[in-house]
Amino acid sequence: MFTETSIEDQLEAQRDDRLRVLVVGAGVAGLTLAQLLRRSRLNPVLIERASSNTEPGYMLALMPLVNQAIREIGVWDDYVSQSVPFHRYRIHGHRGQLLREYEIDTLLDVDGEYLGIVRGSLMEVLSRQGAPISHGATLRAMRQTADVVEATLHSEAGDIEAVFDTIIFADGLHSGGRAKLLEPRQVATFDTDWAGWVAWIDTDAAHADRGDEIWGDGFFVGIYPVKGRAGVFVGGNRADMSAGSAAFVKHIRAQLRAPDRWFERALARIEAGDDLYFWKLTDCRAEHWAVGRAALVGDAAAGFLPTAGIGAGMAMESATVLAHHLRDVSRDGVAEALRAYERAQRPRVEAAQDNSRQLAKLMFRQSSFLAVIRDLAVRLLPLGTAIRPIRKLLDESPLAS
Numbered sequence: 001m002f003t004e005t006s007i008e009d010q011l012e013a014q015r016d017d018r019l020r021v022l023v024v025g026a027g028v029a030g031l032t033l034a035q036l037l038r039r040s041r042l043n044p045v046l047i048e049r050a051s052s053n054t055e056p057g058y059m060l061a062l063m064p065l066v067n068q069a070i071r072e073i074g075v076w077d078d079y080v081s082q083s084v085p086f087h088r089y090r091i092h093g094h095r096g097q098l099l100r101e102y103e104i105d106t107l108l109d110v111d112g113e114y115l116g117i118v119r120g121s122l123m124e125v126l127s128r129q130g131a132p133i134s135h136g137a138t139l140r141a142m143r144q145t146a147d148v149v150e151a152t153l154h155s156e157a158g159d160i161e162a163v164f165d166t167i168i169f170a171d172g173l174h175s176g177g178r179a180k181l182l183e184p185r186q187v188a189t190f191d192t193d194w195a196g197w198v199a200w201i202d203t204d205a206a207h208a209d210r211g212d213e214i215w216g217d218g219f220f221v222g223i224y225p226v227k228g229r230a231g232v233f234v235g236g237n238r239a240d241m242s243a244g245s246a247a248f249v250k251h252i253r254a255q256l257r258a259p260d261r262w263f264e265r266a267l268a269r270i271e272a273g274d275d276l277y278f279w280k281l282t283d284c285r286a287e288h289w290a291v292g293r294a295a296l297v298g299d300a301a302a303g304f305l306p307t308a309g310i311g312a313g314m315a316m317e318s319a320t321v322l323a324h325h326l327r328d329v330s331r332d333g334v335a336e337a338l339r340a341y342e343r344a345q346r347p348r349v350e351a352a353q354d355n356s357r358q359l360a361k362l363m364f365r366q367s368s369f370l371a372v373i374r375d376l377a378v379r380l381l382p383l384g385t386a387i388r389p390i391r392k393l394l395d396e397s398p399l400a401s
Contacts (some may be wrong), residue, residue, distance in 0.1 A: 005132040014043035022164045029298025029315040030170030035063045036323035047137035057119035059231030069320040084117035085355040088210040094371035096256040116226045144292045158375045167294045175300035186287040196235030198277040204231045217371040232266040290338035307359040
């Protein structure tokens with residue numbers, strides 16, 4: 001589990017490390033990287049600006065490309081026990097009618113299962129063997145030299161000056177570290193103008209391994225399995241959602257002609273409006289990941305839309321590739337190791353990000369005519385065509401187990 005530890009104590013633990021690493025951000029990517037480095041007998045300093053990591057957030061569907069990281073950290077059994085297999089996937093048309101059902105295993109055609117897990121549960125699994133962390137801590141300033149990175153860390157105790165061999169920014173879509181390394185023009189953003197609410201409902205045996213989606217005219221509804229329950233996502237154009245969840249659900253119901261009880265349960269949960277997680281559907285892409293002795297990983301490097309269900313998996317894969325480049329490197333070789341990490345991983349991540357953006361353009365439509373055409377296309381064309389880039393990434397994963 002996370003172990004709250006002062007920055008001073010973390011610095012003392014790494015004093016004799018062959019490589020002094022600071023990881024900024026304890027989300028999925030940052031925690032994965034920190035835990036993998038610890039398995040390499042390093043003691044990375046891990047800081048997180050939030051006061052805790054207790055927010056469960058949202059549901060994740062993780063493809064087999066995360067398996068290597070999970071196994072190297074040594075928490076495979078915990079991961080499986082906290083997840084559920086995601087075997088079936090159903091697409092419904094803009095009136096709620098069922099268009100097609102797919103077997104996920106056949107659709108992806110790769111070894112290993114597609115597992116659904118709550119983000120908070122994944123964080124608990126990754127930290128199961130202990131994860132020293134300083135919450136409420138930030139990197140106030142940094143200065144790179146040829147040999148080290150001089151940093152000013154800030155917490156409630158005040159400012160602390162420290163020296164590291166490398167700093168890795170895993171601080172999310174709105175990364176402050178990225179702003180320290182790159183000019184604004186070097187970061188491209190993609191805004192769908194959509195957002196969504198996330199909530200939870202109880203599941204049952206009929207839906208325990210099945211995901212359902214309605215691709216509507218100006219709205220989207222998705223229900224995805226996790227352990228003991230299902231995650232609900234209801235999205236639309238942010239302007240249409242501004243009147244609140246109850247009004248937006250009313251707008252959706254007015255368009256549906258064949259909703260089943262499963263979708264009605266999901267819509268009723270969003271309509272109630274309590275304890276909803278709001279998700280603005282934007283992403284970003286950094287022009288460079290490695291700058292001297294500092295680098296970006298996860299959403300700080302390339303944030304993802306949820307449309308292809310691969311963002312968290314790519315963040316974990318990137319963290320693993322980065323850990324592999326750092327585990328045997330000398331202090332003098334850090335900058336080249338970071339450049340090698342970027343060369344290896346950025347093309348893969350950006351290819352997956354492109355696929356997510358393309359799917360967003362297909363799914364997030366506001367036109368009755370286009371919705372009808374899309375329904376027809378879904379009936380006639382195999383989904384495998386749309387996700388072929390994802391299958392290619394899985395086939396060519398550098399971390400295949």
